[in-house]
Amino acid sequence: MRYRRGQEIDVEVERVAIEGRGVGRVDGIVVFVDKGLPGERVRARVSRVKRSFVHARVVEVVRPSPLRIPGRCVHLPLCGGCTWQELDYEAQLDAKxxxxxxxxxxxxxxxxxxxxxxxxxPERFFYRNKMEFSFFAGSDGEPVLGLHTPGTFDRVFDLEACHLMSESSNAIVARVRDLARRSGLAAYHSRRHEGFWRYLVVREGKNTGQTMVNLVTNAGPLPNRGEVVDTLKREVPALTSLLRNINTRRATIAVGEEQELLYGAAEIDEILAGLRFRISANSFFQPxxxxxxxxxxxxxxxxxxxxxxxxxxxxxxxxxxxxxxxxxxxxxxxxxxxxxxxxxxxxxxxxxxxxxxxxxxxxxxxxxxxxxxxxxxxxxxxxxxxxxxxxxxxxxxxxxxxxxxxxxxxxxxxxxxxxxxxxxxxxxxxxxxxxxxxxxxxxxxxxxxxxxxxxxxx
Ligand SMILES: C[S@@+](CC[C@H](N)C(=O)[O-])C[C@H]1O[C@@H](n2cnc3c(N)ncnc32)[C@H](O)[C@@H]1O
Missing domain, CATH: 3.40.50.150 (Vaccinia Virus protein VP39)
Structure with a gap:
């Protein structure tokens, strides 16, 4: 049978595959179902048709998997991050x-x-020490700051709360969004290659209590620099490093060609197994x-x-x-x-x-x-x-x-x-x-x- 995009099909999800998609078969054709969990029956809308497989997205869970648990995040339907938050943790380990x-x-x-x-x-939530949030021009022209919707590199939703890093990282996102809006400058637009605000990167030393806030922007002066520094110093008590990375290239990465220190140190410290590590903004460190x-x-x-x-x-x-x-x-x-x-x-x-x-x-x-x-x-x-x-x-x-x-x-x-x-x-x-x-x-x-x-x- 030939499938077409937009068509709705019922799928029994048997297992999960690389990329985390549920896998089932309908009339002998392999169906990869975004967010489909093993052991459940879902109604799914076909999003991509290939000769030997199709991709589909869950429209309705007809019979939930016994491994399905309630997710705790309000952004689950929109966010591409926690694909398996509704899968029991022990089952996640088996799937991996x-x-x-x-x-x-x-x-x-x-x-x-x-x-x-x-x-x-050891920790299931708030385990990350680093997160990268993206700016995006909202429909009213105001900068949106949050995470990407799945399958898009240029669509971002305003983040209220993420459960992966810390409560204080969520507060930093809210503060920085507010400061970006008050600056009067627009979010960067990747296709037009214009606009100022590009990324916010937050890094924490979980064992040292230090916090780094890294604002990644296009070139040009930060108009409300004094306000940015004062507000973040006041409202982020753990702040030990405030930086600006200037990325003028088209490359959509949160790394600048130039770095400006706005407050504190240019690195933060973390301690692992009694060893101290000093990490700068653009270096890899296990998250x-x-x-x-x-x-x-x-x-x-x-x-x-x-x-x-x-x-x-x-x-x-x-x-x-x-x-x-x-x-x-x-x-x-x-x-x-x-x-x-x-x-x-x-x-x-x-x-x-x-x-x-x-x-x-x-x-x-x-x-x-x-x-x-x-x-x-x-x-x-x-x-x-x-x-x-x-x-x-x-x-x-x-x-x-x-x-x-x-x-x-x-x-x-x-x-x-x-x-x-x-x-x-x-x-x-x-x-x-x-x-x-x-x-x-x-x-x-x-x-x-x-x-x-x-x-x-x-
Ligand atoms: C997965 S990280 C591992 C880092 C380190 N072992 C750790 O656990 O903190 C991979 C590292 O490889 C570096 N890297 C990427 N391509 C490389 C290459 N061709 N030659 C050397 N290093 C490279 C990256 O900059 C990054 O620091």
Missing amino acids: TGLVQEALERLGGFRGIEIPRALAS NPRQAERLFELVCDWADPSGGDEILDLYAGTGVISLFLARRARRVTGIELARSAVADAERNAQLNGVDNCRFLAGEVRDFFKRRAAEARVARLVIADPPRAGLHADVVRALRLLRPVRILYVSCNPSTLARDLQLLCRDDFFRLRRVQPVDMFPHTYHVETVAELVAQSPS
């Missing part, structure tokens, strides 16, 4: 474990790997710090370095994994592309009195090309790449290097499965164990740690 299993089997070709259940996050502590402890536990080990920490960010491991290794070399993160990592080593870590700025693939001799001494490699996974050159370099073990920390099961398959080809490495970790409750995202052991050349 299933996503990793499915990726490793279907995309990686691994059979018979036992995958333990995803580790639960769920309490669970990050567990993730890094797991990595240390599996890495179990001996005092004589040389370790490579690829995609090192602000040096967190390096510093966790440094206490038990001879030396750790971290490779990281973002210069701000490398500077943070070097300072973090100093702050913690660690003198056996060094950090090199640049692309991981260039490191292997230019400094192959230095790479060769490493017995243990940690790789924590972005969602795209490892570049093919990096996979080739790792196969050539063949360290005793590789610990791969991944935020994307699909690219993890692809890279593990390439690394293990011809029995170069064996996949020893895998552990999914839930860093982002209520979303379909899942972090995975995988350990590879080199096989002796035949």
Whole structure:
């Protein structure tokens, strides 16, 4: 049967797939249902038709899943963030474990790997330490400030309350929206490439109580600068850093070419497992710090370095994994592309009195090309790449290097499965164990740690 957009169909949702959509079948055709939960029957409107599958959105839940629970957020119908907030948390963990299993089997070709259940996050709500809110020109011309509606990069709703970061981050959103409206300047319009207000980024040190507010704007003076600084100082008692990042490019990212310090320090501090990390506005830092502590402890536990080990920490960010491991290794070399993160990592080593870590700025693939001799001494490699996974050159370099073990920390099961398959080809490495970790409750995202052991050349 042929489907057409707008048509309504009844679907039995059997399971969830990568991207978090419910999956069912109607007349032999696979139907991906946004926000459909396993075990329920929904009436859904077809939004996209392909030859072998269709996408549809729930119009009505005809028979709810026994795993369906009431969501707590007023923005659920509009927001693209918490796709699984109405799915029981234990079922979320099972679903995430299933996503990793499915990726490793279907995309990686691994059979018979036992995958333990995803580790639960210690906090289910208010776990995030960083959030990015977008400005958008409302129908009355006033700046709207909030989060994106799903499937759109240029539609934003005014956020009242989000349950992922903190009550005080919600208050900051309200204050900054008000200040933006009082400035008389418009929100940035991406297609016209005009307007002033672009993003608000809030960052918190959950274990230090510090708060950073980063206003990302187009070029030009901030007309009510005094009012902005005074209001935020007065109304955000934890404020320790107020910045403005100026992004004049078309790129819709919350990172500026220039940064202006409006109040306090240019960084905030966080403490994980007794180590202090100083983080600047544009550096990556794991967004769920309490669970990050567990993730890094797991990595240390599996890495179990001996005092004589040389370790490579690829995609090192602000040096967190390096510093966790440094206490038990001879030396750790971290490779990281973002210069701000490398500077943070070097300072973090100093702050913690660690003198056996060094950090090199640049692309991981260039490191292997230019400094192959230095790479060769490493017995243990940690790789924590972005969602795209490892570049093919990096996979080739790792196969050539063949360290005793590789610990791969991944935020994307699909690219993890692809890279593990390439690394293990011809029995170069064996996949020893895998552990999914839930860093982002209520979303379909899942972090995975995988350990590879080199096989002796035949
Ligand atoms: C998932 S983060 C991991 C950071 C760190 N391991 C942590 O947990 O805090 C990935 C990091 O890789 C960096 N990165 C992205 N592409 C890179 C590349 N081609 N070479 C080196 N670093 C890269 C990013 O800037 C980011 O800091």
